[in-house]
Every structure is written in structure tokens, then in C-alpha cells.
Amino acid sequence: MRIDSIAKLSQWRQECQAKLAAQKRKVLVCLGPGCLAGGSDEILEEFKRIVAEKKLADISVEAVKKTGCHGFCARGPLVVIEPEGIFYSKVKKANVAEIVETTLEKGKLVEKLLYTDPRTDKTYTDYKEIPFYARQERISLRNVGQIDPDEIGEYVARGGYAALAKVLTEMKPQDVIDAVSQSGLRGRGGGGFPTGRKWATCAREESDIRYVLCNGDEGDPGAFMDRCIMEGDPHSVLEGMIICAYAVGSREGYVYVREEYPLAVINMQKAIDAAHECGLLGANILASGFSYDIKISRGGGAFVCGESSALMRSVAGEVGEPRAKYIRSVVKGLHDKPTVLNNVETYATVPVIMEKGADWFRSIGTEKSTGTKAFSLAGKVRNTGLIEVPMGISLREIIFDIGGGIPDGREFKAVQTGGPSGGCLPADKLDLPVDFDTLTRAGSMMGSGGMIIMDDRTCAVDVARYFLNFLVEESCGKCVPCREGLYQLHKLCVKICEGKATENDLALMERLSKVIQTASLCGLGQSGPNPFVSTVQYFRDEYLAHIRDKKCPAGVCRELITYTINDKCTGCLACIKVCPVDAITGEKKKLHVIDQEACTRCGSCYAVCNFDAVDIV
Amino acid sequence: MTRQDLTKLTAIFDHYPTDAGSLIGVLQDIQREFHYLPREAMTKTAETLGVPLSKVYSVATFYNAFSLTPRGDTIVRVCKGTACHIKGADLLLDQLESGLGIKPGETTEDMKYTLEVVNCVGACAMAPVMIVNNKYHGNVACNRALKLVKKD
């Protein structure tokens, strides 16, 4: 069906809404990355099979839907039953028959699958009341986990493409740019550059061709917001891009998606095809005379390709090496033409700003960081998952109120934001408001939204070593400070982890870091030392413990720890079976012993022991 | 390359405009079809797209997505993202390395298994994550890893 007028779009929207309203009951099965790892694809099939078989009055097979990430990944696989919002967590394929029978047929709850907050022992039925969800405010994630991403009709039913219609009929390109500027929207990809200003610069450039690109590279290890948006609500990204293209006068663009996200590639492509078919993308969009087309460019899995000039070279089919230039890519970008590059989440936010207005957006968040920000919570936190919160909320609220605190009775140690370009913030920074400028001032950065929580069993030096290793591998290798500098910085960090370093080495690292930061060609190198610099700023004692006492207080660095078995050992043989080098001896029901010579400190015994009998010293 | 392989290759080329801009897309499709980049396919790509062979080779070696050697039937990928790292991905990798007798990037002699390390697959909430032939396994205990691999 071709939608070639605003009237037709409204009529279509009403039809879509009516169709959804006719589905009294709906089963939403999360097929986000976390739930999928728990086998939710099989759960979906099972629901479809049983519902089809039983031919229930209230629910049809079409009303059993797959969605993108619902957010509370730690509790996955998730199944939500609408309209009540009944939240079933940790669902197994074997539970499906029971859910159909009890809830869909009899209207009762399957109590054992409901979520109970471990801190309050309160059990919840409606997910919207669970603290994890209740404290969030979802703009860019408005549809993620709520709709079937393959159905353009569901996006339209929830108001999708209304912003585009409004923009094309009621607004001039300059009005769009003004609205984005007034909203205070800043880029969600890490830098926090004012989006309106970027668009204005591009629109001002004299040129026959301009490009509008979307950065879906998400190379930051530990971040999955962009993935979830592209997989769970691809049309919101497209709509944002089309609006941007209209504002700056672009006729073509690319979405750069990393190859490691195959489902994101598939869903974005399906969305592009569907939008094309309806006349919402391509030539003469909504009969407005404006044309814009989007192609997908698959990234080859290189972190540096998230950097703007590297991304543009990669789109052009070249090696993703950043180009050193003092002319910005909004002026000379892809194929040397003016180019706007924005992040996935930035684009997904734009349609909502167009609909509800700049003032509404400004009313959320803080003065200089308006709106909301999506984060992926991961690491040593109870409620790992995908969240969106107003800017200015404190780290404590995110980690403890939404995130549910640290599991296994351990202590919070630090939170890592900004990925390899960011830093670690310790407990005394927990009350800082989360916004672009505060996090930067504290020595970390907002970054794209990966938030990794660490407990007292995480070693700060090891974390620095991890990121440096990542960067040494991911550096493009073009310029010397980054290629050789980070290589040496990593070597020195390894030396500390192995207990072989001196305080002179630490001083050398600090001097070297400064030069890498100022002399590197692109953002990767310029921010590369940050994980080291921030950990040494906040956890210097821990560095010194490795250097002076040859100890790793967190019990992580292999060269500095030993595993021993204490008298809680019941002699269950479990550790003996898992030890890969046969370093443990002992008989059934007798105390086991680790041969320190043979032990490689792999930690298998520690992981497998059910009696807390393995100590790390 | 067999005639059949060449047909597959031509089908891939037909999908793209014959210019330098298609290079990465073409190589990705070749990788997907053959599970690695056969040398002859790279030479053919250079000829077809009119790109110097050196450029094809530098692109092929730059991106993680490409492999220049044939890979095994079962591809085991261990996520080394930050979340997986602090949740013990190293231990998991250790177990797989010793269990399969290969290092990351290598393939067992019988061509059954290839072990790879990937940078974050975006399933951090289920860390540590291991992917066996595109099937995701979350919260993998290190002593279970090898069993999961051998089962698939």
C-alpha cells in the first residue's frame, strides 16, 4: 500500500490501531539478545503452537508477538501478557503450556514466574510497577520491547511517522533545525556535540550532494543500546534520519551497522524495505516532493570505524583508518561532501522532539544535558539490562534503585562509563548527576551509554589492562603515539599486574599518557589512556599494592594470587574433576589440596566449589 | 576453486555495482558463503571491481569480520567485552583452549572446531557469553563451556 498523502497516513494509522485494539489479549515474547541467549525463540514457537492448537477465544496466533529487548535482561527470558502487563520472568519452554492454561484460559497468575524484589520481598504482577521500570522514562526506547519490529503497522499505530508528516507539511527545513537546536539535543554517540548546530553547519555548506549517515557501529565493549533500538524499533531510526535529511537537504544516506549484529542488519533492512513500499522512503515521500534513500553499510568489526572519518572511509569500501584533517566532516565528509553523522539513539529521539516540541524535551533532564539517555547496565549488578533515564539522575539511583545494587553480598567498587574512552568512578562519586559535563569533569565520560558496574572482586589495574589490551588490538595502527604508545602503556600495565613493576614505571606511564592524549591523530588514541588515568586517579593504592607489596587486593591478577583450600572442604571431588592441569589431589570425603607448583590459577576450582572452601590470597 | 564456487562468486559480484565502494560488502558476502576468504576469490574481487590487489588484501586483514584461513565446522566464539571480562571470560577461554587444544584464531586439525574471541556481542546482560555456531549461550560457567560446545 502506498501512502501518498497525510490523510492516507492518518487513515492507515486508524486501521492499524483498530487492528491492534481487536486483539484483546497479547503475548509479547522478548527476542532481545539476552533473552535469546536463554532460548526465547523456542518459547515463542511453543506459544504459537499451543495457541494455534487450542483455538482460544481471546487470543489469536497473530497476537503472540516477538519484540525487541524489553529491558530487564537479567530476568530473561521474559514474557509479558497485555493488556494487564503481567510480567513473567525466567520463563522456560516447559512453562509455556502452564501460562496458556492458567493465564490465557483461566485468567489467573502463574505465581512462580512473577518477579519478586529480593530487597523487599514484594511480588509484582504489572511490570510497570517494578522499581526497575517505574523509575525510567523512555523516549528513544519508547517502542523497544513493545512492538514487533517487523511490523511497520505497529510502529504507525503508536504514532510512528506522524512526526515526519508534520515536518513535511508544516515545517521548513530551517524550522526543523531550529527546533532541534532549541531542544538542546546533544549527540548520544559519546561526544555530546549539539545536534542542531551540526545540522545547521551541514545545511549551510554549498554543495550539490549532502549525506545523512547513522552510526550504528557500537564498538564500545559493554554497550548494547543501539543494537536494541535497531533490532527492536528500526523505524524510529529511519524516521529520525529522514527528518534530518529533509532539514539539511540530503537525498541519500547510509546506516552503518556492525557485522556482529546480524539481527540488527536484518531488521533495519526489513524496515527500509517496508518504508519504501509505503512511500515513506525513496522518491517523493508522502507526495511532498522530497526524496531520500537509505542503504545499509555493514561494518567489518573494527572499533575505530565508529570514529567519524574512519566510518566514512569504511562506507566508501576502504580500510577504516581515520583521516587527519582539520576540516570537519560536516563540511567535507563522505566522498568529500558535507555529511551529517549521528548516533542511532540520537536519531530515534528526533521524531519525538518534532511531535512534542523542543520545550517539552528541554523540560526533561538538566539545563545543559536535556532529555533522557539510554544505558546498558552490565557487570556486577543485579538488574542487568537496558534502561532509559532522565539526564541528571544520580549514579546511585541508576545502580541501586533501578539496578538493584550489587549481588552476592559484595561491595560496590566502581562504575565504568564511556567504554574504552571513558573511566571508572568510585563510590564517593555515586551521588554525581549523570550528564555530559559532570561525568567528563569527574574524569570519565558519558560515552555512548555502556555502564559496567564493578564490585570489590574487580581489580582496577586489571580493568585498565583490559581496556589497554582492547585498544592496542583496535588501534588502526596509523599514527605513532597510539600504535606504539598504547602498546607500551599496555606492556607497563601488564608488568604491574605481574608484580614486576616499579614506581618509576608508574611515573613513566603517567607521562606517556599525556603525550598519547595530545599527540594522537583521532579520538581513539586521544582518549585511549583514560581508563588508566582514571583508575590511577581513584585507585592509586591498589596500583601501589601491586607494585610495592606484590599483592592484588581484589584477588584477580593471576601472578599475585594463590588458591588454597580451607577446612570447609567436604571432599566432594568437584574441583578435582574440573582442574584442567590436575593440580588438586585428595580423596572422597577428605580435605583436598592444591599443588601450587602445578596450579595455573585459572580459578575453575573457585568457580565450581559449592562450599566456599577455595580461598584466594 | 571449483566451477560451482565460481558460480557462487559471480552471483555475489552481480549483487553489487562494480566499483571500489562495493569492496567490503563483496568480501563480507564471500566470507559468509565460504566461511573465509579464499585467495582466488580475493584476486577475482580485485579484478572484477578494478581495485588493486594490495587494497583488497589490506581491507581483508584490517577488519575482524574476515578470516584468511578456512574455519572449522563448529565455530566457537567467546565474548571478550567488558562485562564478560569482569565476569570471568578469561577462565572460560582457558577451559576451551585446553579442552580443544587450540588458541583463539586457530582451528583443530580435524577441521571440527574453530575458536575465536570477539569484542562484545551486545548480550552483556548474560555475561559471560559464548556463541556456538550463532547460538548464544549466556551465563556460561567455565566448567560447562566445553560440554556445551561438544553437545552442539
Place this chain on the structure above:
Amino acid sequence: MVHITINGKVVKAAEGEMLLTVLKREGIDIPALCHHEAIEPTGNCRLCMVEISRAEWEGWKKHVTSCLYPVEDGLIVNTHTPEVIEIRKTIIDLQLANCPDSDVIQKMAEEYGIYKTSYETVPEGDNCIMCYACTRICEVLGKSAISAVMRGHKKVIAPPFGEEPPDCIGCLACAQICPTNVIPWTDTDSTRTIWKKTFDLITCTSCGKAVITKDFAEYLMAQRQIPKEYFETCDECKRMATARKMGEIVTKAQEAAL
């Protein structure tokens, strides 16, 4: 024409000219390993960094690679601040760890008072500083026979698959442009070998010395319409021939005058 201030002195420069060119013209000593007139600057080595500022920046300043920075009116440049020197020293120190056997790097290091690197010597170092001069000149010549392969610290300059590069014509441009002389090549009486590929040489018809590889001559004949005869004698013999001809003309003229 624009005016910029370099180390306190006002200097004229052409608009859009690269800062390094201006600095060199002013006789200021700026190390620059990856820069060469014949190729576009890429900013790999980072040695040519200087500090820049402007009056309206109110004391704010930044560091840029001068080889890539187009000058603009009102630019204030400082080339030898303690920060700039620290950057240069650190980079040379890193290069010394990477290329311990390179005499070019050793000499440069000594100029900065570095006799031993502060870092661990890179075990797999091959004395290549990764300036891309060779790949860039090869591209300029229209061949692109070699390229940078791999990524990050593993990056090396190599022909495809590490074997004889099919597009190489043995012109030696890469070896000659290399600032640290690390691209090896050898000649015998009738052959030349570079990048493991061996070429037949055209030898000088008068003295028998090597003139050019057959492949390069053919390439130039086809691409630049240079006549075949041009490659039959070596440069030296060409010069001698010219001199001889000049001599003959002079003698003839003298004879005529008598």
C-alpha cells in the same frame, strides 16, 4: 596573503599553505619523518606537532601536526614549548623502542639527548616507522603494489599475501622515498629484486650498467608516452653523450671561426 606569528615573529604566508612549509621556509628546525613533497601529507609520525593559538582564544591553545594544518590569518604558532619538546622526545623514544637498529632514528634520538629508550624494545620490530611514504608514492605512481596490512600494533607494510606483488614494476620509488632505508633491494648485472620479485634489467648500450627494469620502462612508455630509445642508455652515459655533443658543437664553431 596572511600574517601569522611564529615564535613571536610576524611572518607572511600564502593562504591555505601548510604550516610546516612555512616553518621550513623560515628556517625553523621541525622534525618530520612522514612528510615528503611528492606525496600528500597524512600525519602518521606526529613529530611535526606545534602549538597553535589565536588572540581571541584567550589563552586556550592546542597542538596540531603542522604538515597538515593550513595556515590562516592571525595564527599564533610556538614550535619549541616544553610540551612540544616533550611530545617529540616521547615519540622518538617510542620509535627507538620500535626501531632499535635504525641509524636515522638513533641519530634523531641523540639530538634529543636520548641514548637508550625508556621502553621495552619491541620484539617483532622491523625498523619500519610506518610512515606510509612507500605505499603513498606507489599509489601516486598508479600501481599500489604494496599496502599497509593488518591493524594496530601488528600492522606491517607488505605486498599482498606477503608474496611477489603482481602489480610491482620494480621502480624502486618505495625504497628511495623510505626515510629510514628499510626496504631492501638488490641488483645483479641483469636483474633487480625487490619485494621478493625479480625483474629483468635494461642495461645501458654504451656502458652496460643497469638503467631501469623492463616492466617499469614498458609502463612509462605506455603511460607517459616516453620513447623507447630513452631507456637504452643510462643517465650518466646520456649526460656524457650530451657533453660530447656539446663539445663537438663548440669545436665545430671554433673551427668555423678560425
